[in-house]
Amino acid sequence: MANSDEKTKASSENQPIDTRSRILSAAFRLFRKHGYHGVGLNDILAAASAPKGSLYHHFPGGKEEIGVAVVAEITRGILALFGASRAKKTSTVLMQVGEQMSATIERTNHEICTLFTAFLAERSASPKLGEAVANAYAEMTLAIEARLKQDGFAARAAKERAATVVMLLEGGAMIAQAQQSVAPFSLALKHAASLCERDD
Amino acid sequence: MANSDEKTKASSENQPIDTRSRILSAAFRLFRKHGYHGVGLNDILAAASAPKGSLYHHFPGGKEEIGVAVVAEITRGILALFGASRAKKTSTVLMQVGEQMSATIERTNHEICTLFTAFLAERSASPKLGEAVANAYAEMTLAIEARLKQDGFAARAAKERAATVVMLLEGGAMIAQAQQSVAPFSLALKHAASLCERDD
DNA sequence: ACAAGAATAGACCGACCGGTCTAGAGAATG
DNA sequence: CATTCTCTAGACCGGTCGGTCTATTCTTGT
Numbered sequence: 001m002a003n004s005d006e007k008t009k010a011s012s013e014n015q016p017i018d019t020r021s022r023i024l025s026a027a028f029r030l031f032r033k034h035g036y037h038g039v040g041l042n043d044i045l046a047a048a049s050a051p052k053g054s055l056y057h058h059f060p061g062g063k064e065e066i067g068v069a070v071v072a073e074i075t076r077g078i079l080a081l082f083g084a085s086r087a088k089k090t091s092t093v094l095m096q097v098g099e100q101m102s103a104t105i106e107r108t109n110h111e112i113c114t115l116f117t118a119f120l121a122e123r124s125a126s127p128k129l130g131e132a133v134a135n136a137y138a139e140m141t142l143a144i145e146a147r148l149k150q151d152g153f154a155a156r157a158a159k160e161r162a163a164t165v166v167m168l169l170e171g172g173a174m175i176a177q178a179q180q181s182v183a184p185f186s187l188a189l190k191h192a193a194s195l196c197e198r199d200d
Numbered sequence: 201m202a203n204s205d206e207k208t209k210a211s212s213e214n215q216p217i218d219t220r221s222r223i224l225s226a227a228f229r230l231f232r233k234h235g236y237h238g239v240g241l242n243d244i245l246a247a248a249s250a251p252k253g254s255l256y257h258h259f260p261g262g263k264e265e266i267g268v269a270v271v272a273e274i275t276r277g278i279l280a281l282f283g284a285s286r287a288k289k290t291s292t293v294l295m296q297v298g299e300q301m302s303a304t305i306e307r308t309n310h311e312i313c314t315l316f317t318a319f320l321a322e323r324s325a326s327p328k329l330g331e332a333v334a335n336a337y338a339e340m341t342l343a344i345e346a347r348l349k350q351d352g353f354a355a356r357a358a359k360e361r362a363a364t365v366v367m368l369l370e371g372g373a374m375i376a377q378a379q380q381s382v383a384p385f386s387l388a389l390k391h392a393a394s395l396c397e398r399d400d
Numbered sequence: 401a402c403a404a405g406a407a408t409a410g411a412c413c414g415a416c417c418g419g420t421c422t423a424g425a426g427a428a429t430g
Numbered sequence: 431c432a433t434t435c436t437c438t439a440g441a442c443c444g445g446t447c448g449g450t451c452t453a454t455t456c457t458t459g460t
Contacts, residue, residue, distance in 0.1 A: 050439095
């Protein structure tokens with residue numbers, strides 16, 4: 001069920017992407033630009049060139065399930081970045097991650113709605129989505145916290161700084177979008193990186 | 201209907217609030233809980249106990265005009281807080297403002313969608329709203345920056361720290377909402393205040 | 401008292417929302 | 431070939447969206 005990367009329609013490198021993936025990435029792009037409520041299923045379908053039947057086949061839970069899946073996908077990506085290159089200092093890795101985010105912000109004409117902001121407002125309407133977002137933040141913070149401890153920070157300091165870093169990234173990305181400029185995000189990133197240095 | 205025991209707008213102290221104000225504050229409360237798109241005009245009308253005719257009489261621009269007005273109202277409130285008590289140190293004032301925000305966060309069961317997050321996603325659909333939000337951030341930052349200069353910070357440092365403070369407040373409030381706890385916001389506030397001390 | 405504007409009131413509209421349902425295309429089994 | 435399952439396809443549904451419209455009630459100036 002997961003992959004059909006053998007047989008007729010697919011050698012492992014096929015250009016026409018899986019319908020499910022197409023829906024997911026279209027939803028991702030639209031959500032971060034217009035917010036969760038600002039995107040209709042028909043918008044997603046049109047962007048993904050898929051009919052409604054396919055959508056409800058792959059995501060029986062409908063729009064909400066898509067939202068949760070997108071949040072999970074983003075989280076997975078971020079964690080992968082922080083999980084890699086354990087040898088390097090946290091501040092170094094953070095700067096690298098930040099550069100990548102900066103590039104995305106610029107590439108998308110500052111249309112990146114912050115990591116999870118697009119879904120935050122739905123907390124009241126959809127517990128599942130709210131939970132997914134809360135979880136995402138928690139996992140991100142935990143990952144950074146673990147690295148900082150490894151860098152030699154005391155437990156409490158690591159926890160506080162990790163949390164502050166996440167806030168800075170979120171706030172920075174948000175204001176960057178509002179102001180249509182990467183500058184605020186870069187500033188936040190710089191500050192966050194310095195927070196990850198022990199001799200602060 | 202509801203109230204007719206006073207001369208309309210003439211008497212400045214009437215308990216039954218002006219319809220326009222009722223609509224505005226209802227919209228404010230709903231927007232921050234559900235986001236701009238998450239709230240329908242009928243929701244606002246019901247919460248304000250007003251009919252549609254009144255809404256379009258006071259806000260001919262419809263929902264968008266209401267959104268802009270709400271953003272302006274929030275900004276006005278924040279600026280008033282920072283404008284007052286010029287004598288005190290900025291960090292002190294910041295802590296006071298923060299306490300007030302913390303109280304609001306707790307009182308509303310952490311339903312405070314960050315200051316302007318609720319409107320950010322509409323940037324793409326409504327230039328006016330986007331502009332209003334960008335303006336709001338700029339004004340806030342400028343107000344803090346001015347205070348920091350007055351506290352003796354160099355121009356560049358004042359600008360950067362002011363921007364960082366705003367990011368921290370936004371990010372902190374956002375994560376506080378996601379995690380359903382004031383703790384993250386308090387942490388952000390603490391860090392922001394220390395940024396406003398010269399011997400950092 | 402009376403005219404005129406401000407404000408209230410809600411029925412009504414077309415568009416779109418998320419979601420359901422039935423039908424068919426395509427490959428994998430016997 | 432017949433069957434079966436996955437997946438595609440889109441017409442269709444009731445409900446709600448933001449917005450317009452006309453009618454009526456207050457308030458105020460004269």
